[in-house]
Amino acid sequence: MRSGMWRLVCGMVVFACALASVSCGRGTQTGEDEHVTTLGTVEVTAELVEIRGELIDRPMYDYAHVMKYKVLTVHRGGDVGDVIYVGHYNPLKPRNAVADARVPEVGGTVQSFRVGDVHRIALEFPIDECFMGGIINKYHEENVSPVYWAVWTNRARRP
Amino acid sequence: MKRLISILVFISGMHVAAAAPDPRLDALKAEVAAKGWIVYGARSDNGTWDLFLSRPDGSARRNITNTPDSEEAAPRFSPDGSRLLFRRLPKGTTIDHDRWGFQGALVIANADGSNPVAGEDGAAPWASWSPDGKQVVCLDKQGIHMLDRETRNEVRDPMKRQGIYQQLFCSPDGQWFCGVANVGGESWTVVRMNAKTGEMNAVRSFQNCTPDWFPDSQQIILSSRPAGQKINDGYGYTQLWAVDGAGGNDRLLYGEEGFHIYGGAVSPDGAYILFSKSPQDGSGAENAGGEMCILRMADTPTIAGESAELRQLHPATKDGPVLSLGQGWEPHWTYAEIGAK
Numbered sequence: 001m002r003s004g005m006w007r008l009v010c011g012m013v014v015f016a017c018a019l020a021s022v023s024c025g026r027g028t029q030t031g032e033d034e035h036v037t038t039l040g041t042v043e044v045t046a047e048l049v050e051i052r053g054e055l056i057d058r059p060m061y062d063y064a065h066v067m068k069y070k071v072l073t074v075h076r077g078g079d080v081g082d083v084i085y086v087g088h089y090n091p092l093k094p095r096n097a098v099a100d101a102r103v104p105e106v107g108g109t110v111q112s113f114r115v116g117d118v119h120r121i122a123l124e125f126p127i128d129e130c131f132m133g134g135i136i137n138k139y140h141e142e143n144v145s146p147v148y149w150a151v152w153t154n155r156a157r158r159p
Numbered sequence: 160m161k162r163l164i165s166i167l168v169f170i171s172g173m174h175v176a177a178a179a180p181d182p183r184l185d186a187l188k189a190e191v192a193a194k195g196w197i198v199y200g201a202r203s204d205n206g207t208w209d210l211f212l213s214r215p216d217g218s219a220r221r222n223i224t225n226t227p228d229s230e231e232a233a234p235r236f237s238p239d240g241s242r243l244l245f246r247r248l249p250k251g252t253t254i255d256h257d258r259w260g261f262q263g264a265l266v267i268a269n270a271d272g273s274n275p276v277a278g279e280d281g282a283a284p285w286a287s288w289s290p291d292g293k294q295v296v297c298l299d300k301q302g303i304h305m306l307d308r309e310t311r312n313e314v315r316d317p318m319k320r321q322g323i324y325q326q327l328f329c330s331p332d333g334q335w336f337c338g339v340a341n342v343g344g345e346s347w348t349v350v351r352m353n354a355k356t357g358e359m360n361a362v363r364s365f366q367n368c369t370p371d372w373f374p375d376s377q378q379i380i381l382s383s384r385p386a387g388q389k390i391n392d393g394y395g396y397t398q399l400w401a402v403d404g405a406g407g408n409d410r411l412l413y414g415e416e417g418f419h420i421y422g423g424a425v426s427p428d429g430a431y432i433l434f435s436k437s438p439q440d441g442s443g444a445e446n447a448g449g450e451m452c453i454l455r456m457a458d459t460p461t462i463a464g465e466s467a468e469l470r471q472l473h474p475a476t477k478d479g480p481v482l483s484l485g486q487g488w489e490p491h492w493t494y495a496e497i498g499a500k
Contacts, residue, residue: 060441061257063346102258128341132261132300132324140344 031120031156035107040122040151042077045159046070046084047118052138055091055113062102063134064127065091066147067113073159077123085139086148087127088113095153102133108153122152183480191215191431191453191482195494196270198223198243199487200232200254202447207250208232208488210243210272212497215431215453217484223272232444233259233489236270237292238331240495242308243268244286244295247277254488256421256441260285260325265295267308270497278311285325290333298327303336321359323350326369330354330376335404337362337370337379349381351404363402363409373425377404380412380423380432390416390468398469399423399434401459411473413454413481415463421449427494430456435488448488452481 036043046069055065064087071082090098095108110119124130130149137147196212203209203222208230213220224231226247232254234245248254248263255262265283268275283306285298294314297304302317323338330337335351340359342348348364362370362379370381379402388395398414412432413420421442422435435442437449454461458479462469470476484490 101255102261128322129300132298134324134346135322135341136346137341137344 029157030159031109031118031154033109033154035152036120036122036154037075038122039105040124040149042080042123042125042148043075043121044069044071044077044080044084044123045073045075045118045120045156046086047072047158048113048115049083051113051115053136056136057092061134062090062100063136064089064131064149066127066135066137066139067091068139069119069121072118075120084123084148085137085144085146086121086123086150087131087135087137088150088153089131103131106151106153108150109155110153111155118156118158120154120156121148121150123148124151125149181480184482187453187455187480187482188216192218194426194431195240195492196497197433197451197484197490197492198234198236198270199451199484199490200234200245200448201485201487203227208248208254210234210245211487212271213484215484215492216482224275230254230263231266235287235491236493236495237288238290239292240493240497241270242292243270243272244288247275254444256444257325259444260298267295270493270495283311285327287328289329290331296327296329296336298323298325298338303327318352318354318357321350321352321357323352328371330372330404331374332376334376335372337372337404339368339370349379349402351379351406360406362404362406363400366397367400369421369423371424373401374427374429378402378408379404380425382419382421382423384419388468394440397421397440399432411460411462412456413452413459413461413463414466414469414473416466416469417464418449422451422489424491425456426492431492432456432459433490433492435490442488443486444488448486451484451487451490453484454481455479 049070050068066087069084089103094111125146125148127147127149200208205227209222209224210231230248234243244267246263247266261284264277264280265286266275266277283297286295295306302320304317305314322341325339327338340350342361345364347366349362349367349370352359366384370379382397383400384397397419399412399420402409418436419440420436424433435449435451437443443449458477461479462476
């Protein structure tokens with residue numbers, strides 16, 4: 001009896017953990033949360049395909065660095081095209097620690113930017129109307145437009 | 160033994176030479192002493208930032224705000240020298256060298272600090288004077304705004320800012336703005352914009368800031384940290400430069416390895432330059448400012464200290480006398496006379 005009860009409790013714990021893992025996993029997989037689905041006017045899941053130029057490690061100066069993404073899914077905002085260009089604020093900082101007095105409204109779960117990673121991003125545009133600071137845009141000569149401003153950037157899995 | 164004695168004599172001679180007063184400095188001091196007033200922010204005895212007036216030789220220094228419950232910074236005289244604008248921040252706020260124009264409230268006062276009128280917190284960012292002093296020019300995400308000095312209402316439609324994001328100043332003739340902008344994919348580019356048409360040109364690209372006008376409205380003084388410096392682990396040091404508003408004719412005014420030079424301002428007659436130097440990048444705004452200095456324009460370019468790399472690049476340095484005014488931040492100069500408070 002004792003052993004049966006123990007087995008039942010263990011079974012329930014395992015079931016609960018599995019349930020929690022599936023539930024959390026869905027968020028991790030899709031990158032969905034209450035921020036990314038509500039902030040900005042455009043929301044996409046996209047693969048980071050290029051970081052052109054070096055990310056500057058200069059803690060005394062805030063800046064945004066424009067990166068190139070291949071769009072995998074558009075969740076909000078209509079047809080944005082297959083490729084978009086997104087400016088990330090102070091990209092060497094983890095997204096959950098990047099908000100500051102100059103830009104209080106940015107965040108997300110991405111810890112660092114690596115080519116090949118997939119992100120679910122809430123976006124606003126054009127970047128010039130969203131951010132007053134230095135913008136490093138190595139795509140400038142290609143006349144890419146619009147350049148988006150990343151409001152919320154979560155890690156996601158390829159859909 | 161003889162060699163030891165001669166070394167000792169040499170060292171003591173060097174020491175005496177280093178400690179000896181520089182007659183050129185005394186001459187510069189006497190030359191500028193009666194040329195109006197300097198205003199600047201500095202830490203007062205109570206630890207907060209206050210505004211101070213002094214003669215350009217450093218004499219007659221007085222605290223003109225004296226507010227232990229707030230921080231005051233970034234003062235600028237109106238073109239006729241009758242008024243001041245500056246920013247007031249809540250006590251304990253750290254002044255951000257890169258963001259100060261957005262911080263706190265715009266205050267407009269008489270030049271001696273009396274009758275200060277503060278606006279709303281965060282309003283009128285990056286405010287500076289129009290040429291007649293009746294308006295202030297501001298910069299925010301929506302564009303460039305011209306506000307009436309008294310009512311703070313907009314007097315004309317905003318202009319597009321075209322990537323300008325900080326440190327906007329109107330030329331003395333009212334024809335131009337200068338500011339720091341994103342241009343051609345490059346941030347920290349100093350630009351000139353036609354104040355009527357909005358037509359814009361890059362003045363100097365790559366790591367430039369704190370531009371301000373010469374009295375002739377044709378040249379701009381700015382801070383620049385040129386690429387390719389090997390010192391300071393390749394980070395280099397910021398120097399003071401002058402550039403034509405149309406671009407080109409870039410020339411070094413002052414540099415000193417070991418110090419970042421910011422806050423460049425030209426005297427009302429263009430004969431002197433005022434600046435601050437600090438071993439930390441960012442001009443020391445977050446702490447107690449830098450060492451404020453005056454140099455004759457005729458003595459530019461001047462390079463101070465050993466500055467081996469800089470001297471190699473600029474062998475024609477004149478090494479003129481540099482008058483120190485003590486610690487402060489964002490100094491500004493008027494030739495107007497200012498009475499007692």
